[in-house]
Amino acid sequence: MTELTTAQEAPPVQEPSWEERYAGSSRDICRRALLGLAREDPRIMCVDADVGGLESLFADLPEQYVNVGIAEANLIGMAAGMAAAGLVPFAHTLSGFAATRACEQIKVDVAGNNLPVRVIVSHGGLSAGHYGPTHHAVDDLGIMRLMPQLTVLVPADAFEAEQALITSAGHPGPVVIRLGRGETPLVHRRPYDFRIGRAVTLADGDDVTLVATGPYPVLMALRAAETLAAEGIGARVLNMHTIKPLDEEAVLRAVAETRGIVTVEDHLVVGGLGGAVCETVAARGGCPVRRIGVPDRFSDRVGGELDLLEHAGVTPERIAAEARQLAGAAR
Incomplete structure (x- = not known):
């Protein structure tokens, strides 16, 4: 058997x-x-x-x-x-x-x-x-x-x-x-404690602060921070995943600890993240704020998201240029 x-x-x-x-x-x-x-x-x-x-x-x-x-x-x-x-x-x-x-x-x-x-x-x-x-x-x-x-x-x-x-x-x-439409590259490579109303610091820096919201703006801010770091400019990057309620504490720390703020968004330069940050800065004591987003005008252009963002001036190069000016002007 x-x-x-x-x-x-x-x-x-x-x-x-x-x-x-x-x-x-x-x-x-x-x-x-x-x-x-x-x-x-x-x-x-x-x-x-x-x-x-x-x-x-x-x-x-x-x-x-x-x-x-x-x-x-x-x-x-x-x-x-x-x-x-x-x-x-x-x-x-x-x-x-x-x-x-x-x-x-x-x-x-x-x-x-x-x-x-x-x-x-x-x-x-x-x-x-x-x-x-x-x-x-x-x-x-x-x-x-x-x-x-x-x-x-x-x-x-x-x-x-x-x-x-x-x-x-x-x-x-x-x-x-x-949300967006298609797949975008991952920003995070490990889990973290996501909390509504609390911004995420993705890079440290004490010269300027880049505040971004949404997939491509956050990725562009990180790329701009790398470019600035190679030039000796420390750029703090905040992922502002909550537009309302805005993390005002994070914004005010940026006001106190860095020389200026650049906001980045896939949205008009009025009314969105840039507007919310400017309201907070103006109400509590200020620093220079540069807003990068879609120009406040009607566009009949057709194309992919990255192409349209580039046409609107939302690019890592533009972010780095604005941050560079803020850091240089304050020195």
Whole structure:
């Protein structure tokens, strides 16, 4: 008789690398995180303005998914009703449409009632520039940060997008999470304690401070800091992933400890990060602030995000030049 042998032990499951775990666009990572939360909490609802892909992702949770079609005002109104009834809705649409087509509903139904609606917007800034000016969402942060009680988050990469979504689930009051469209390089190579309203120092320096928000602006600020370091200029880099509430303490430390501030954003130079930083600096005692963003004029240019940012003057070279002037002028 042939002896029976025990089955060999299965090899251990290989954990994915950091790059593998966060491969893909920030919106894909957010969707995956949302599905995980929804499996654990039946109160979580995915409300969709027909952005594509969510219907198949939530196929196993049909009672937690609603597609309202391309009707952004209805999207927000329905999500507000769900939140008032005790559910936790995550409403998905494009950033430009949330800020303009559904502006009244976000203002009155959501922010006005301080309801825990999470508005997940993609195609922020110039990330959908290939569709033309109708999809240039470069006024969205200015509009959203004017809403009382509304928290506004702009993750720098897929890891931060995941953390922002998970953290928002337990956050009191309404939240907007602004994402891009396609995959962008990772900023973070290891986990950290993500907290709403707390900026992340990515590089130290005591000459100038670069305050950036969003994937490409943060990456550009880091590249500019490397260029400046080679010239003997210490540039502090702050990843301001929360536009509202702004980390005023981090800004005021920059005022006290460095010679000037350069803000960088994929947004108009008015109303967004630069405006928020200038308000803080002016109110508490100042230092020079240079704002780098999209010029305050209408653009009919069509192209990719990086091409449009370069055309707008949002580049590492421009950041370094502005910082260089601030450091030199103060010496």
